[in-house]
Amino acid sequence: MVLEKGLRERLKRLTRPFHREVETAFYPARLLSGALTAPQYRDYLQTLHSVHVAWENSWASFSEWSLLGIPRIEQRFRASHAREDLSILGASPLVTSVAWSPSTFAHAIGSAYVLEGSTLGGAILGKKIPQIFEGKPEAACVNYFAGRGESAVPLWAEFCGLLDRVDQERPDLVPSIISGACMAFLSMEKELDVDKTGSISM
Numbered sequence: 001m002v003l004e005k006g007l008r009e010r011l012k013r014l015t016r017p018f019h020r021e022v023e024t025a026f027y028p029a030r031l032l033s034g035a036l037t038a039p040q041y042r043d044y045l046q047t048l049h050s051v052h053v054a055w056e057n058s059w060a061s062f063s064e065w066s067l068l069g070i071p072r073i074e075q076r077f078r079a080s081h082a083r084e085d086l087s088i089l090g091a092s093p094l095v096t097s098v099a100w101s102p103s104t105f106a107h108a109i110g111s112a113y114v115l116e117g118s119t120l121g122g123a124i125l126g127k128k129i130p131q132i133f134e135g136k137p138e139a140a141c142v143n144y145f146a147g148r149g150e151s152a153v154p155l156w157a158e159f160c161g162l163l164d165r166v167d168q169e170r171p172d173l174v175p176s177i178i179s180g181a182c183m184a185f186l187s188m189e190k191e192l193d194v195d196k197t198g199s200i201s202m
């Protein structure tokens, strides 16, 4: 008998093509290649801030996190990290509307998988920022991408524990969690894939 893989493995495998797409979206790709300009970095942070505010507000509306081993979901919120970086730049933390937000607990978990997992690649991107913007105020704006520091890996491990508990205790949520993660990746790609004039490419 072939054992069904756990939710974490399924999410990773099923969303791999979406991850490849989001890695090559305008802002992340330019940050990774070192081609991001200072105004583009400000716009990138403002976009991330809007997404985090919308999705984190949704996460906060669900009380079930603690039943699955995450007693304080607010500890994972990173909108404030983007705000710290924007305040270094003297830029306002715009809250623009985002195309998609999770509206069920299952979609909240799927979107949390995407933003929590993004802290892993964020550590790589965070190292790029002081290199690209050496001598400029932007060089100090690493709170969003590298703000978790050494706690990034243990926090990710704890989140994977939640996914294991879903397998054990709420298997009914699994299909919607997977669809929520796919929706989250697609909408993040849409937000981050802008051209130089700032319009979203479809």
Ligand code: HEM
Residues within 6 Å of the ligand: 008, 011, 012, 019, 022, 023, 024, 028, 029, 032, 113, 114, 115, 116, 117, 118, 119, 120, 121, 122, 124, 125, 188
């Ligand atoms: C150029 C940009 C990016 C790079 C270089 C990058 C790189 C990485 C790396 C190295 C990992 C760890 C893979 C592993 O340990 O197996 C990872 C995981 C992940 N990243 Fe990214 N990433 C980028 C952008 C993003 C974005 C924008 C998102 C979503 C908003 C994202 C979501 C995820 C998720 C959900 C995981 C966890 C996958 C899993 O192990 O289940 N990444 N990324």
